Amino acid sequence: METKLKELKNVRAENCVTIILNTHRTLPDNEKDAIQLKNLIKEAETKLLAVCQQKTAEKLTAKIHDLAATINHRHNLESLILFVNENVSEFVRLPISVEDRVVVGNRFAMRDLIRGLHNQTNYYVLVLNKDEARLIEASNDKVVKECGFPFPFQNQLSQTSFKAEPSDAGRIRNLTSEFFNQVDKVVNKVHKDNPLPILISTDEQNYHDYVRIVDKPGNFFPEFLSRSRQTESDHAIVADAWELVQNLKRKQNNDRKTDLQTAVSANKFISDTTEIFHAIKHGRVQTLFVEENLFQPAVIKNDTVVYVSEDTNNSTEMIDDIYDELIDLNMDFGGDVVFLPKESLTKFNGFAAMTRY
Structure with a gap:
């Protein structure tokens, strides 16, 4: 989405048409989306006829209809935006609510795409226990992928630790710490190629033991998803993770509002x-x-x-x-x-x- 934002944001041309509408994810509601889009296309045609020659308006309206015909409304999210001018014809689905409207000008209306980008959070979930680590890439409440080799990352030291006597508790802690250190190194390699914030999913003791050894604590969310979830599906884990991440984002937004209040005091x-x-x-x-x-x-x-x-x-x-x-x-x-x-x-x-x- 960020790449699309940069591409469309830089467009400057006559008769840039942006059609913005709320849509629905599920049947039968999304069957109404095509009708609402058709109504907004009619509104776009009226606006085009008011600002350009009839031939140009008809050409662009036909182009909008052609684009609309390619949209499968069964794949809709919360909203849909169409961008059309003489050289551009594309649409974007967004996971946010919008206000239905049509904009015609010398650039595309980018605000909802920007807001969608702000509301889209890409992150990792590190699912951790003393024997194994999984790494899942997520976007909002959806799984992007579960990372492959070297994940799931196995604790090759675990056999030794299980054989240890209870009197060797200190040695077991050292072996666990060494395993967590190995996990951190492979996580950092993935993070280097695709730097996203990381949410840890584990029990409380493992969380505190892990964050003590990490090389880059700034890469991690300040809270964790509790309990061991090694055997759960990636979709179930991400569904719970998104609730926590959403709360953290709300807090972040409230902090930004506090910044404004501070700015008011400082004039x-x-x-x-x-x-x-x-x-x-x-x-x-x-x-x-x-x-x-x-x-x-x-x-x-x-x-x-x-x-x-x-x-x-x-x-x-x-x-x-x-x-x-x-x-x-x-x-x-x-x-x-x-x-x-x-x-x-x-x-x-x-x-x-x-x-x-």
Whole structure:
């Protein structure tokens, strides 16, 4: 998804059409998705006829219909986005809810794709006990793959440790520690090629013993998935892991909101949209904070952002969503964005910026 974001984000051309809609994962609900998409294509045609010649509008509308015909709605997730212009024709499925809408402009509407990327978490689950280690790559609540050789990684020292007498408890601990050290080294080799955060799944004693010996503690989530799960399926493990990872992500988002509150105290924030626009152009904005599903059409006149209503959509100067525009511009300047739930930024009218200085 990140590669797709970079490709589409850099597109600048006339009549870029973005169709965004909520979809459904299961029958019979996803049978309605094709009907809703057809309605939005009709809306896209109307918008195209308002801003370009009829021949161009008809050509692009036909191209959208051709793309829609390739979509198997039985594979839908929570949402679907179509990107079409003279040279582009592709769609992306996302695991997030969106607001159904059609955007026509000189660039694609990237906000939901950016939000989808922020809501997509790729990670490893290291399933560990004293005899074996498994490594599973996951994306949100789905298994990407269970890593192969050298996984599952067996404890070749275990036979020796099992033969040890109870009086050799210290020796058993040393052998376990050595096995965990070997596991850490092979995990680091996988992590080097594909650096994702790692969630450990094991019992409490093993967790504390393992984190004591790791070379790179920053690669691991600060919490672990409890109990031994060596015999469970990878799908069952990841389903439980995702619940924990989601909670950690929520905490991370709340921490970012605290950053904004700190910035307010230090007078390093802006809430006026025009001021934010100017600050971004001067490279002053570090982070934009925006409530999910908050949209605002606007025009820029005399270097000032002026909000307009949806009724102004026949104007070629209108920006369908000024927040999307500013998010995109800020990313060009090396800034980032934090999406927060509805009404999280009420005193900022849903949109604020934290400045670098």
